[in-house]
Amino acid sequence: MGSLSCALFCGSFMAQLYAQETPADSLKLIHLNEVIVISAGKQLDHQKQRKPLSTLDEFLESSLSVNMVKRGAYAWEPTMNDMASERLAVTIDGMQIFGACTDKMDPITSYVDVSNLAEAEIGSGQQGAMFGSTIGGGINLKLQKSNFKPTGWTGSLESAYESNNKMRVFGGELNYSDEKFYFNLDGIYRKADNYKAGGDKEVLFSQFEKYNFSINSGYKLADGKSISATLIYDKANDVGYPALTMDVSLARAVIGSVGFNQDTLFGNFTNWESKLYYNDIKHTMDDTKRPDVPIHMDMPGWSETAGFYTQANLNKEKNHFFFKLDGFYNKSYAEMTMYPTNSNEPLMFMLTWPDVRTKDVGFYAEDHIPFEKASLKLSARLAYHSNTVADDFGLNSLKIFYPEMDKTNTRFLKSFSAQYHKMLNDFHINGGLSYGERAPSVSEGYGFYLFNSFDNHDYIGDPDLNTESSADANLSVTYKKPIFEITAGANYFHVFNYIIGVVDPTLSTMTIGADGVKFYTNLDYARLFNATLSGRYNISNAFKLTGSVSYHRGVDDAGKNLPLISPLSYRSALDFYKNQYSASLSVDGAGEQINYNPAYGETKTAAYAILSASFGKRFFLQDNDLFLKAGVENIFDTNYSSYTDWNNIPRMGRNLYLTISYSIN
Amino acid sequence: MKTLNYIFAILLLSATFVSCSDDDDNTPVAVDPVEGLNMIYEIPATDHTVQIYSEKQNLEVGYNEISIRIKDMASDKYVTNAAPTWMPMMHMETMEHSAPHSMLTNTEENTVYKGYIVFQMPSNDTEYWEMILNYSLNGQQKEETLRVSVSQPADGMKKTQVFMGADDTRYILAYVNPKDPEVAVNDLQAVLYKMESMMSFPIVENYKITVDPRMPGMGNHSSPNNEDMTYTSATKMYDGKLSLTMTGYWKINLKLMNANGEVLKGEDVTELNPESSLYFELEF
Numbered sequence: 001m002g003s004l005s006c007a008l009f010c011g012s013f014m015a016q017l018y019a020q021e022t023p024a025d026s027l028k029l030i031h032l033n034e035v036i037v038i039s040a041g042k043q044l045d046h047q048k049q050r051k052p053l054s055t056l057d058e059f060l061e062s063s064l065s066v067n068m069v070k071r072g073a074y075a076w077e078p079t080m081n082d083m084a085s086e087r088l089a090v091t092i093d094g095m096q097i098f099g100a101c102t103d104k105m106d107p108i109t110s111y112v113d114v115s116n117l118a119e120a121e122i123g124s125g126q127q128g129a130m131f132g133s134t135i136g137g138g139i140n141l142k143l144q145k146s147n148f149k150p151t152g153w154t155g156s157l158e159s160a161y162e163s164n165n166k167m168r169v170f171g172g173e174l175n176y177s178d179e180k181f182y183f184n185l186d187g188i189y190r191k192a193d194n195y196k197a198g199g200d201k202e203v204l205f206s207q208f209e210k211y212n213f214s215i216n217s218g219y220k221l222a223d224g225k226s227i228s229a230t231l232i233y234d235k236a237n238d239v240g241y242p243a244l245t246m247d248v249s250l251a252r253a254v255i256g257s258v259g260f261n262q263d264t265l266f267g268n269f270t271n272w273e274s275k276l277y278y279n280d281i282k283h284t285m286d287d288t289k290r291p292d293v294p295i296h297m298d299m300p301g302w303s304e305t306a307g308f309y310t311q312a313n314l315n316k317e318k319n320h321f322f323f324k325l326d327g328f329y330n331k332s333y334a335e336m337t338m339y340p341t342n343s344n345e346p347l348m349f350m351l352t353w354p355d356v357r358t359k360d361v362g363f364y365a366e367d368h369i370p371f372e373k374a375s376l377k378l379s380a381r382l383a384y385h386s387n388t389v390a391d392d393f394g395l396n397s398l399k400i401f402y403p404e405m406d407k408t409n410t411r412f413l414k415s416f417s418a419q420y421h422k423m424l425n426d427f428h429i430n431g432g433l434s435y436g437e438r439a440p441s442v443s444e445g446y447g448f449y450l451f452n453s454f455d456n457h458d459y460i461g462d463p464d465l466n467t468e469s470s471a472d473a474n475l476s477v478t479y480k481k482p483i484f485e486i487t488a489g490a491n492y493f494h495v496f497n498y499i500i501g502v503v504d505p506t507l508s509t510m511t512i513g514a515d516g517v518k519f520y521t522n523l524d525y526a527r528l529f530n531a532t533l534s535g536r537y538n539i540s541n542a543f544k545l546t547g548s549v550s551y552h553r554g555v556d557d558a559g560k561n562l563p564l565i566s567p568l569s570y571r572s573a574l575d576f577y578k579n580q581y582s583a584s585l586s587v588d589g590a591g592e593q594i595n596y597n598p599a600y601g602e603t604k605t606a607a608y609a610i611l612s613a614s615f616g617k618r619f620f621l622q623d624n625d626l627f628l629k630a631g632v633e634n635i636f637d638t639n640y641s642s643y644t645d646w647n648n649i650p651r652m653g654r655n656l657y658l659t660i661s662y663s664i665n
Numbered sequence: 666m667k668t669l670n671y672i673f674a675i676l677l678l679s680a681t682f683v684s685c686s687d688d689d690d691n692t693p694v695a696v697d698p699v700e701g702l703n704m705i706y707e708i709p710a711t712d713h714t715v716q717i718y719s720e721k722q723n724l725e726v727g728y729n730e731i732s733i734r735i736k737d738m739a740s741d742k743y744v745t746n747a748a749p750t751w752m753p754m755m756h757m758e759t760m761e762h763s764a765p766h767s768m769l770t771n772t773e774e775n776t777v778y779k780g781y782i783v784f785q786m787p788s789n790d791t792e793y794w795e796m797i798l799n800y801s802l803n804g805q806q807k808e809e810t811l812r813v814s815v816s817q818p819a820d821g822m823k824k825t826q827v828f829m830g831a832d833d834t835r836y837i838l839a840y841v842n843p844k845d846p847e848v849a850v851n852d853l854q855a856v857l858y859k860m861e862s863m864m865s866f867p868i869v870e871n872y873k874i875t876v877d878p879r880m881p882g883m884g885n886h887s888s889p890n891n892e893d894m895t896y897t898s899a900t901k902m903y904d905g906k907l908s909l910t911m912t913g914y915w916k917i918n919l920k921l922m923n924a925n926g927e928v929l930k931g932e933d934v935t936e937l938n939p940e941s942s943l944y945f946e947l948e949f
Contacts, residue, residue, distance in 0.1 A: 295883065340882040340913065346948050348883065348913030350848060396849030400890055400908045403850065449910065508887035510910065 055190070056114050056141075064532060064548055065124050065137070067566055069644045072241040073165065073195055073652070074208040075110035075251070079644070081124060081491065081530050082554050082565045083136030086441035086499075087468075091131045093143045093230065094275060095257060096328040096360075100283035100303035101248075102352045102443060102450045105241060109141065111234045111253035111281065113212040115158075115171050115188040118144040125472045125491060126417035126434035129381045130324060130364055133413040133438045135470045135495060143230060145216050146177035146184055156663035158188075164655035165195035165206070183217035194240070197650035198639030205240035205247055205290070206649075224263035231256045243646035244453045245293065249286035255279040265312050274310035294512040295341065301334035301353065320368040327361040332442045333391070336449075352450055354394020356442045360385045362413070373423040381415040385439045389446060389463075397448055398463065401519075405463045409445070413437040413467065428478040430489075437469040444499050444520040449510040452501070454646050455563070455601030456515045459501050466497040466522045483538040490531040498526035498556065503599075524557040528565075547572035553595060563600030566643055567593040567607075580618040582629075587611050593643050603648060608640035629659040698774040702732055708809050712738050713802055715809060720844075724794075724815045726784050727825035728839040728856060733769060733778040735800060743776035749800035753782050757792045764794075765837055765858035765866040767901075783839040783856060784815045785827050822946040830921065830929035835860040836869065838921065838943070841902060846909055846949045853907035855894055855945075857921075871896050873926075876905050877918040877934050877941070885939050886910070909949075917945040 057076040061068045068076035069084060077084055090108055091097070099106040121140040123130065128138020153176050160169040173186035191209045196202050211234070218228040232255040239248040257277035265272040285299040307328030314321040334353035340346075362383030369376045388408040389395045398405060417434030440461070443450055447461035476489030501518030509517055534548035549570040554562035573586035589609030596602040614631030637654040645651065702718035718732040733751075735744040753764040769780040788794045798809045818824060824840035842854035853876060858866040874894040880886045894905035909915060918941035920931035931943035 336911075338883070338911075338913070342882060342914075345882055345914040346912060348880070348911045350911040393848060396847060397910065400848075400850050400888065400910060403890070507889055508885075510883065510886050512884040 054114070056109055056112060056117065059114060060109065060120060060139070063120070063122055064534060064550070065122055066139070067644055069564060069646070070649070070651075071105060071243040071646045072208075072239070072649070073192060073203075073206045074210070074236070074239050074241075075106055077104055077107040078109055078139060079564065080122070080128075080137040080139070081493065082528055082552050082562070083493075084564070086444060087135040087438060089128055089132030089134040089138040091138070091140045092232075092255065093257070094131070094140060094309055094326075095255065095277040095279065096132060096305055096307050096326075096330070097253070097255065097279050097281070098303045098305055098330050098332060098442070100281040100301035100332070100334065101251075101285070102299070102301055102334045102447060103244065103285075103452070104443075105239075105244070105248060105285070106251050106281070106283050109139075110236070110251065111255065112141055112143075112214075112232065113188050113190075113210070113234070115173065115186045115212060116143055116184075116214040116216070116232065118142045125432075125470075125474060125493070126379065126415050126436045127419065127432075129379060129415040129417065129436060130322075130366070132326075133360075133362065133381065133383050133385070133415060133436065135436055135438050135468060135493070143214070143216060143232075144184060144186075145218065145228070146175055146182040148179055148182055148218065148220060148226070149177050150179055151175070151177045154663070154665055156661055158659070158661040160657060160659040162192070162655055162657040164652050165192040167192035169659075180220050181218065183215065185215050187211070187213045195652045195655075198634065198637045198653035200637075200653065201639065201650065203242050203649060205242045208236060208239040210234070210236040210239075226261050228259040228261065229257065230259075243649045245290065245451075246285045246287035246297075246299070247289060248284065250282065250284040252282045253279060269312040269314050272310070272312040274308070276308045278304075278306045280304050295338050297336055297338040299334065299336045299352070301332075303330065303332050305330040318369060320370075322364075322366045322368070324364040325362070326364070328358075329360075330356075330358040331390075332356045332358070350448060351391060351394040351397060352448050353442055354389045354398060354446055354448065355391035356446050357388045357390050358386070358442070359388075375421045377417075377419040377421075379415075379417045379419075381413070381436075383413040384410070385413050386410040387439070387442075387445055387463075394446070394448070398446065398461075401460060402463055409463055411439055411467050413439060426480055428480060429476075430478075431473075431475045433471075433473050435469065435471050437467050439467060440465045440499055440520065447520070449517075451511040451514060452518075452601075455501070455518075455599075456513075457501060457503065457518045457601075458510050458514050458516075459518050459520060460507075462520050465499060465520060468495060468497045468499050468522070470495040484536060486533070486535040488531075488533050490529070492530075493528040495526045495528065496524070497522040499523075500526075500556070500562070526554065526556045526562055528552075528554040528562070542576055542578040544575045544577075545573070546575070560599070561595045561597040561602075563597055563602055564644065565595060567591045567595070567605065582616040582618075583614065584631075585611070585613045590642055596643070602643075605641060605643045605645075605648065608638060608642070610638055610640070611635045623665050625661075625663045625665065627659075627661045627663075630657065632656050698777045699732060699734065706811060706813065708811055710807075710809075713744075714738070715798065715800075717796075717811070722819070724782075724784065724813055725818045726787050726815060727818060728781055728783050728841050730779065730781045733780075733798070734776055735802065737802065744802060745771065745775040747778065747800040747802060749778050749798055751780070751782075751799070752797045753784070754795045754797060755786065755788075755792065756795065760863070762863040763866065765839075765856070765868075781856075783825065783837055783858065785825065785837060786815070787817050788813070788815045820948055822948055824945050824947070826919075826943055826945075828930050828943065831927070832923065832929055834929075836921065836930070837866065838874070838919070840945045840947075843907070846907070846915075846947055848909055848911055850890060851907040851909060853892075853894060853905040853917075854900075855903045856901075857896075857903055868901050870898070870901075871924045872903075872929075873922045874903055874905070875920040875922070875931070876907060877920075878907060878909065879916050879918055879934060879940070880911075880913060881916055881939065882914055885934070887934075912949050914948050915946070916940060917947065919943040919945065 060066045067079045070076050097108040119142050124137045128134050131138035131140050155174045158171040169190050171188035175184045194206045214232040216230050220226045234253045236251040259275040262272045281303040283301045287293045309326035311324035332353045333355045336350050336352050338348040364381040366379035415436040419432035422429045445461045450459045470493050472493040474491035478487040502521040503516050507517035530552050532550040537545045552566040554565040568591035571588040576583040592607045593605040612633040616629035619626040633655040641648045641650045699718050705719050706717040708715040714736050716734045735747050749769045755762050766782040767780040769778040771778045794813050794815050796811045826838045837858045839856050843851040857869045859869050876891045888908035888910045890908050892906035894903035897904045918934050921929045931941040
């Protein structure tokens with residue numbers, strides 16, 4: 001499914017492409033690398049989306065800078081610049097949320113749905129530091145809100161069907177908005193059976209079922225002063241993970257927030273926005289449906305986070321400041337109970353996350369300084385970060401490996417960045433230098449025999465890991481004409497104290513059948529390089545051609561390949577839009593994975609190319625809108641897998657989809 | 666139950682407050698010297714009684730810590746100068762033998778005589794254990810013989826090994842600690858005796874016992890940072906470290922080596938040899 005979607009979405013939601021329509025173009029370009037429009041102004045934008053009710057994962061994958069690591073059809077893990085969750089700051093509407101699964105089966109992007117999102121703001125490298133301490137970048141998923149627009153009652157009903165895995169999608173939303181009050185209510189339900197890879201080969205345990213409900217509302221207290229509240233309930237059941245030895249019986253999130261917004265503060269500050277939030281995640285793994293498990297086990301995990309942020313702008317004549325103070329408190333707890341084959345023996349129990357309490361308070365500031373035909377953005381984040389092991393059972397468990405370890409670990413995280421943008425006639429030049437730090441994740445610091453099916457090793461955290469830091473440089477050049485545009489960009493990350501699992505041959509595996517045990521360890525350094533060439537050509541008013549090619553490389557301090565680094569990949573699409581008709585033809589592919597590392601469980605992934613197409617039509621029924629979209633992904637039913645597919649589980653074969661949406665305006 | 670806890674807590678608190686405010690009255694807190702122990706035998710005599718305590722509900726094969734008190738009926742006090750000695754005896758159908766045991770001492774608490782016995786085998790209808798106690802009471806030497814029942818450990822775990830070493834000596838190795846194992850690095854303790862004769866079981870000093878804990882139910886998973894047991898002269902026991910990475914059934918594979926490093930019993934655990942012939946079992 002993923003492959004198709006990336007083909008289908010390629011290019012068309014790139015901020016660079018949209019940005020030209022907004023006057024703040026250059027500002028936005030420098031501010032964030034990319035904004036993926038998910039459903040802002042839904043009624044208008046449906047036509048532009050190749051597959052409107054696709055999963056959020058597919059939308060994210062359409063981004064130039066985001067790749068998705070897949071363990072099945074559901075809950076893909078976003079990566080940016082070839083770095084995954086622990087090196088990224090991923091937030092939902094500015095809220096920090098942490099998955100409750102020790103095996104990263106629930107990246108937080110799996111707890112929202114396209115139905116309640118407006119856009120994904122993506123900042124590469126330290127451009128994402130606004131959302132939290134990061135190395136690789138930041139993604140903020142913005143929720144859809146009416147924001148006191150005088151639209152009155154609106155609503156829509158949507159449904160989609162996909163042939164390959166018989167996915168049924170039903171969604172609806174009801175909105176009311178006036179100058180004083182608004183609310184947005186929406187729900188979506190998805191149910192999918194096993195999908196079939198190319199050649200009609202069923203991929204067992206790739207089914208899923210998910211609900212998502214959300215309510216957003218706001219009330220204007222006075223002119224320029226409002227309060228808002230959000231509640232999201234997301235629940236997935238019976239989620240199969242073909243690449244793993246177990247599935248998920250429950251992944252549930254309750255996400256809530258209250259906000260206070262004021263247009264001005266102390267006279268000088270503007271757009272003062274504050275939020276208090278809380279979220280509670282529960283994740284339960286389940287292997288009872290799997291045949292031939294060597295030992296049955298329960299692995300529930302919990303993650304609770306409470307946090308806040310408050311931010312404001314300060315516009316001076318030459319300097320545009322933005323300040324943000326944020327903080328969160330997270331509690332991560334996970335356990336594992338194994339049921340011995342001999343039922344007379346007692347249950348085997350361990351704490352895989354020993355109730356780690358993370359406190360983080362950060363201050364972020366940026367200054368955007370416009371010059372004539374140029375601009376400079378300076379930004380910095382300073383954060384206090386501490387981890388405490390609150391459970392004595394867990395502390396004693398870890399002390400088996402680290403007899404001298406402290407209960408609490410405290411660090412200061414710093415980030416600095418300077419980004420310069422220059423316009424020379426039709427050329428835009430963007431360049432930047434930055435430095436950032438991040439604390440080890442709960443798994444990296446405190447994980448206890450976490451099994452990773454990718455390299456078939458048990459992982460043990462190290463509470464005494466050094467802070468990982470990165471110095472990075474980026475440069476991009478865009479040549480822009482009204483009818484065409486071409487951008488060449490590259491970035492380089494020199495990551496110090498790069499955290500990765502290193503085998504300790506003296507240790508005995510816990511998981512039956514595992515090849516060994518790895519400790520999370522700081523390498524002296526690792527180097528990552530990414531380069532992208534992308535372009536757009538408006539053939540006519542109706543036809544538009546887009547394309548991009550990207551190259552990635554990641555090596556460790558011994559010159560060995562890092563895992564999960566993309567081979568050369570490319571995508572191209574031809575889009576047509578005229579008189580309420582839309583159509584697209586897209587190709588998505590990757591070269592052979594030359595740089596892989598068997599030590600990390602990688603095998604060489606072969607080259608592939610996937611062709612997809614879509615057709616849409618919008619009908620006006622009195623004041624209302626009916627929009628139909630149909631498409632076919634992986635037209636030639638190619639059997640393939642990409643470098644991101646765990647254990648080379650093949651991706652979805654040919655898939656036909658039909659989306660209907662009816663909106664009442 | 667919860668309410669009771671609260672009431673108890675309140676009582677305790679108020680007691681603390683009372684004692685705080687009362688500086689003159691220095692009543693020592695009366696600690697029951699046999700708290701948490703079970704009185705498993707009581708031998709009534711005309712002018713005194715002998716009480717025998719154990720942590721367990723009854724005596725079991727293996728290492729048993731035993732506490733003895735003698736109460737003088739005349740003074741209604743526990744005797745502090747009884748200087749007791751003891752001798753465990755197994756009466757089998759064709760022979761008799763004793764068991765490894767320590768001296769009885771009252772150094773911790775002067776009314777309680779503590780020691781331990783390592784029973785090598787359980788008793789049954791025809792073969793039984795006796796404990797012969799000698800002690801003095803008011804200047805008179807007394808002897809009591811008590812028939813005791815010794816059962817296999819309630820949890821069915823093998824914690825005592827009686828074996829012939831490669832040096833043709835019969836050894837008795839018994840697990841002492843940890844009594845309540847935890848997922849942690851535990852202090853591992855055992856006693857080692859050799860059988861010189863039916864009646865003589867001297868402590869073996871300065872040998873070494875290697876430690877390799879395994880979980881047969883988890884593909885023979887092992888744990889790191891264990892320490893071999895070596896002899897501690899102060900306690901006359903063998904001390905080491907035992908890491909347990911999870912709860913469940915563990916087999917502690919052992920190897921006994923003499924002072925010259927020669928293996929007397931037990932084998933290394935390898936792919937082909939999943940367990941040693943010398944081991945302890947535990948479950949928690």
